[in-house]
Amino acid sequence: MDEFDFIKSIQQKNYVQSSLIKGIGDDAAVFRQNYKDTVTSVDTFVEDIHFSRNTMLPFHIGYRALAANISDMAAMGCEPAYYLISIVIPKHWSEKDLADIYLGMKDIATENKMDLIGGDTVSGKELVLSITVIGFVDKDKSRYRSHAISGDIIFVTGTLGDSAAGLHILMNHEKETQEKFKYLIDRHRMPTPRPVFANNLKSISRIALNDISDGIANEAAEIADASKVTMNIEYNSIPYHDLLKGFDKDMQKEWKLFGGEDFELIGTVPKKDWDIVKKVAESTKTKVTAIGYVTDYTDSNPNVFLHEDKDVSILDKSGYTHLK
């Protein structure tokens, strides 16, 4: 199959987005969005750096790559609408495997009512998947990391550490154990980004949001940094799945704080709006948990404090240091 045939084979017969004017088939795609703001980002995945065929099927590779992009849209409070795929294909990848990557993307795209509107298919030495995603958000309702203010409640969606635990199990355990922990493995391979929940928070005037792609320690630090505040996280409030309980306490902690790719959200809202967050969580069947609070930033303060029982640590991307 040549490039042209391949593109034809993945081309959608019908598009679902009403703003679309021209899909795949010309020099570019065209859409019209006269009421909302448009949001866009790009994310790139390289074989054996961002994913491995040892732990994922081609279907999962596609699914998870687009999930990561949708998660960026969720972190902006935005509804994903379109995606464009650039793919570098090495000779050793079969047509069937490539088709499965696209099927994985199509699966989560359909779930999120997204249309594939462009792409480029080229050959190369290693598989590279680069996805551009485009979404829409009500005017001035984009959610930035810089919107946290002292006094806000810090919350997260879902449970944290699932994906890292799933990957650990895939890499270190036999098939039988893998069966038992299938839920965590699925969370690693087919994560659930939260755009519907995030987009439904639109009645709240100010929210800071970030998605948890590199672990909550990192994402909380990004909010702290952008908003010039101190984030206080209660370790014992961090939600996690029952299946994590059997593992070593230190591993659990590592997964919950630094385990990336859960693609859940961390956010901060004014206390008065916390009830709205809980209601939206209920109506969109999303688990939300308050895990801390925002305080003022001072020069002598670090960005993120981790509170655990009576201990306080300074948390950063790479680890934590107990305060004396």
Place this chain on the structure above:
Amino acid sequence: MDEFDFIKSIQQKNYVQSSLIKGIGDDAAVFRQNYKDTVTSVDTFVEDIHFSRNTMLPFHIGYRALAANISDMAAMGCEPAYYLISIVIPKHWSEKDLADIYLGMKDIATENKMDLIGGDTVSGKELVLSITVIGFVDKDKSRYRSHAISGDIIFVTGTLGDSAAGLHILMNHEKETQEKFKYLIDRHRMPTPRPVFANNLKSISRIALNDISDGIANEAAEIADASKVTMNIEYNSIPYHDLLKGFDKDMQKEWKLFGGEDFELIGTVPKKDWDIVKKVAESTKTKVTAIGYVTDYTDSNPNVFLHEDKDVSILDKSGYTHLK
């Protein structure tokens, strides 16, 4: 320099596009375009497949990659506004070389009043540059390949074959000859896409447009195919640069018909609008040349006829066949 520092180093301090709300720095960029249609496409370039360091400096690699994307916008009749870069960086590329790639992009971006609003920087085995471009066009003024009608005049911008000739000289001739043909080499390394010309044709209600990235034979066939028409091209009308004259006639022909990457435009317009095209060409300092005419498509007709003196050939992507 880590990824974060590198992104900071390429981040624009000021943005020129008035529709931009949020540039680089959060999970995604945000813009508001409530009056025009939005146009988007992605193009990917792999080292030693799409470009080589033997014939280009890193600056040229960046310049030409973005030029190719801008050319897609021109082919839609659209003004480019934004770009997002995904780059896979192998270890053997130095920081200086990478910075030069970005400088090349920035150079042509500035020329075209474009803002860099997103990107992803990852490591890998070979250099891959994937660019997403976003532009705006007046409502319903996108120019499709499917808009040609029997009776239209076929035209092209600029001169054809320059880029292929430039590449040939770079690969086969010594420095001294290269000096003499610097113009053609520059056309290969730093082509000039035509978005301003294309966008200024907006008073014309119907135009078919395509950009010449793979050679005019291929692009004319794409218009013929999408519009279900026959394209008649007069070989002797195809504009070419004086510097091509010294080369073998067959090579000239190869370059003019099949030489890609000139990033000029081929289009068709109703005869009554030809004067407007000429006026816009004059006001935007763009060379335009009528090179043929569109006739009806019939089942027994091929898509593109090449007329040369009294000979007629069937022209397709890969070559031409004389008609008996």
